[in-house]
Amino acid sequence: MSMWPASDRLNRNSCRTVGDRMGRTLSAWVGVRWATKMERISARITVPSRSGLVNERMVHSHSRLAGMKRRLKSVIAAIVAATAPFATAVALEDPLHSVVWADMKEQFFGAAPVVFDDRIKVIVPRIVENQAQVPITADARALGGVQKLVIFADLNPIQHVATVVPKKASPFIALLMKVEQATPVRAAALLDDGTWHVGGVYLDAAGGGCSAPALARKDADWSDTVGHAQGRMWRDIDGAARVRFRLRHPMDTGLARDNTPAFFIERLDMRAADGQSLAEVELREPVSEDPTITMVLRLPAKDPGLTIIGRDNNGTVYQSVIPAGWKQSGASSRDGG
Amino acid sequence: MTSGDDKVDVSRRQAIAAFAGIATLPALLAVFDANAAPLVYELRPEPIAPGIWVIRGAQEAIERSNGGAIANITIFDTRDGAVIVDTGPSKRYGLALEALVRQLTGKPVVRAYLTHFHPDHVFGNQAFAANVLSAPRGVIDGLAELGESFASAMYHAAGDWMRGTEVMRPGTECSDGVETIGERRFRLMGLGGHTPSDLALIEETSGILVTGDLTFLDRAPTTPHADLARWRSSLDTLSAIAHARLVPGHGPVEEGARGIAQTRDWLSLVEETIRTAFDRGLSSNEAMAEPLPAWTEKVALARYEFERSVMHFYPKLEAGEWPRVDKAG
Numbered sequence: 181m182s183m184w185p186a187s188d189r190l191n192r193n194s195c196r197t198v199g200d201r202m203g204r205t206l207s208a209w210v211g212v213r214w215a216t217k218m219e220r221i222s223a224r225i226t227v228p229s230r231s232g233l234v235n236e237r238m239v240h241s242h243s244r245l246a247g248m249k250r251r252l253k254s255v256i257a258a259i260v261a262a263t264a265p266f267a268t269a270v271a272l273e274d275p276l277h278s279v280v281w282a283d284m285k286e287q288f289f290g291a292a293p294v295v296f297d298d299r300i301k302v303i304v305p306r307i308v309e310n311q312a313q314v315p316i317t318a319d320a321r322a323l324g325g326v327q328k329l330v331i332f333a334d335l336n337p338i339q340h341v342a343t344v345v346p347k348k349a350s351p352f353i354a355l356l357m358k359v360e361q362a363t364p365v366r367a368a369a370l371l372d373d374g375t376w377h378v379g380g381v382y383l384d385a386a387g388g389g390c391s392a393p394a395l396a397r398k399d400a401d402w403s404d405t406v407g408h409a410q411g412r413m414w415r416d417i418d419g420a421a422r423v424r425f426r427l428r429h430p431m432d433t434g435l436a437r438d439n440t441p442a443f444f445i446e447r448l449d450m451r452a453a454d455g456q457s458l459a460e461v462e463l464r465e466p467v468s469e470d471p472t473i474t475m476v477l478r479l480p481a482k483d484p485g486l487t488i489i490g491r492d493n494n495g496t497v498y499q500s501v502i503p504a505g506w507k508q509s510g511a512s513s514r515d516g517g
Numbered sequence: 518m519t520s521g522d523d524k525v526d527v528s529r530r531q532a533i534a535a536f537a538g539i540a541t542l543p544a545l546l547a548v549f550d551a552n553a554a555p556l557v558y559e560l561r562p563e564p565i566a567p568g569i570w571v572i573r574g575a576q577e578a579i580e581r582s583n584g585g586a587i588a589n590i591t592i593f594d595t596r597d598g599a600v601i602v603d604t605g606p607s608k609r610y611g612l613a614l615e616a617l618v619r620q621l622t623g624k625p626v627v628r629a630y631l632t633h634f635h636p637d638h639v640f641g642n643q644a645f646a647a648n649v650l651s652a653p654r655g656v657i658d659g660l661a662e663l664g665e666s667f668a669s670a671m672y673h674a675a676g677d678w679m680r681g682t683e684v685m686r687p688g689t690e691c692s693d694g695v696e697t698i699g700e701r702r703f704r705l706m707g708l709g710g711h712t713p714s715d716l717a718l719i720e721e722t723s724g725i726l727v728t729g730d731l732t733f734l735d736r737a738p739t740t741p742h743a744d745l746a747r748w749r750s751s752l753d754t755l756s757a758i759a760h761a762r763l764v765p766g767h768g769p770v771e772e773g774a775r776g777i778a779q780t781r782d783w784l785s786l787v788e789e790t791i792r793t794a795f796d797r798g799l800s801s802n803e804a805m806a807e808p809l810p811a812w813t814e815k816v817a818l819a820r821y822e823f824e825r826s827v828m829h830f831y832p833k834l835e836a837g838e839w840p841r842v843d844k845a846g
């Protein structure tokens with residue numbers, strides 16, 4: 181997993197220069213809303229430079245992995261029966277070798293059984309063009325019986341990104357998120373047998389040299405547009421409704437140096453005309469400003485549109501209706517397309 | 518990095534050394550050897566006409582392996598001093614370039630034209646006097662606005678190659694027309710579309726056309742600041758200029774206009790593919806995976822730049838084209 185040639189890891193002056201430079205400039209890159217008390221928080225996990233991340237991972241991964249293996253062994257016996265049909269897809273060791281995997285496991289799954297499963301796809305771009313707007317997709321459509329789909333990023337200052345309770349939706353969501361540094365990005369599906377299946381990828385947060393910087397909006401700007409929503413619906417090949425939706429909102433993390441309090445959309449409820457809930461989406465602080473999501477769900481045949489009820493952490497409710505005047509997407513709702 | 522991390526690094530090496538039965542001292546010396554190893558740009562000027570050279574950039578993304586040296590740099594000898602187009606990605610590169618030009622021509626650089634504000638073209642500026650550096654007003658202003666962000670990105674991507682590099686603004690504003698330096702005549706054309714302000718020039722005595730990043734050849738064009746309609750109209754302007762050889766911003770120097778045609782084809786491809794994906798309701802990640810035609814297999818970084826372009830254009834399409842669906846709207 182090492183991203184840097186050995187000479188870079190050893191070149192300590194180089195690390196210091198680059199690290200200092202980044203510490204000073206990350207706020208320019210990501211915007212004051214996100215760049216943050218994070219240094220304090222992430223110092224517990226890793227140092228702000230990527231070289232440092234590699235160092236610490238190298239130092240700790242063995243003991244961490246050993247500990248994780250021991251803990252996992254105790255649950256393996258209990259879950260072997262349940263997972264036997266999927267045995268080929270299941271791994272017991274963190275394939276991403278995250279130094280904080282044990283913490284993540286405890287935070288998100290507690291004592292529940294957990295297996296790694298590469299049928300759960302997390303898709304990220306090969307380059308982070310803008311750390312405030314990284315498009316990611318979590319896709320567990322290859323599994324049946326998904327009750328919940330949780331997205332998290334191990335090395336983000338706030339790890340939890342979103343949770344989808346699919347109900348009448350596919351266990352699939354695309355959204356944009358903020359990242360602070362290279363990090364595993366994971367999707368965990370809770371199956372109806374009570375086991376968590378976890379997939380993920382390592383997101384390299386290096387940008388291109390002439391990437392466009394993310395400029396934070398000025399406080400005065402968002403109040404005119406907050407709650408404005410845009411969107412459209414399509415019909416996937418098998419008749420499922422594909423919805424794309426954007427809701428204007430600053431999505432303040434509460435970690436900014438200027439003490440802007442956390443202010444973010446925390447929930448989107450997708451409803452049919454009769455009020456039936458089709459899916460619930462919980463969004464957290466790492467979701468990018470103006471949350472933009474793609475989902476696939478089953479809208480009752482005669483429904484004129486999909487109702488989306490958003491709510492932010494101040495309790496403000498934002499209601500939208502996306503009309504079902506659809507076009508074919510040409511995409512399949514069954515797989516990654 | 519803190520000194521604590523240094524200790525981590527060294528103690529791990531000690532642990533490895535102990536494990537491998539190797540003495541610790543040589544391992545520590547190895548650390549200092551690595552510290553001492555200098556980063557050196559190996560600049561190889563290729564003659565393209567009498568008294569004119571191009572240093573070819575790597576057909577790659579900006580990485581630690583190339584130090585950001587991915588853009589073409591053009592050097593003209595004149596009896597009154599050397600003229601260069603673009604200064605490279607870092608102070609270190611600029612200094613190496615300055616020394617190389619003296620070696621090639623025996624003269625100092627008296628004029629350095631900057632084609633646009635992207636860092637792989639202008640971060641060697643510090644090696645030259647401000648009044649030697651010449652660019653259109655839009656490039657000067659753009660660098661003032663975004664230079665610091667570019668610097669962060671370059672430190673992030675190219676690392677220690679960037680050490681000491683600061684944004685340096687050109688001291689000479691150029692405008693359309695001919696600047697005569699020694700026996701050479703540089704006809705300057707203020708265009709745009711790759712960025713808000715792009716400078717192209719033709720040296721009329723040699724017929725060498727230098728387009729900056731308005732053309733790429735066999736390397737996918739980048740679009741973080743692009744206006745595609747304007748870019749196309751700039752390509753129209755360039756197509757009308759008779760030239761002996763064309764120096765693209767990235768890619769080989771050739772006779773003819775393959776760079777113009779390929780850049781135009783790429784822009785159409787990107788625009789149409791992204792538009793079609795967007796109209797079908799595909800997410801950004803799905804759009805990035807859309808198939809590209811076979812001809813792009815011979816274009817370096819085609820998939821990489823296509824993905825970047827999706828990230829550049831998708832938010833604009835989403836904000837600009839979807840209907841309002843909230844109750845207030």
Ligand SMILES: [Zn+2]
Pocket residue numbers: 390633635711730739
């Ligand atoms: Zn450029």
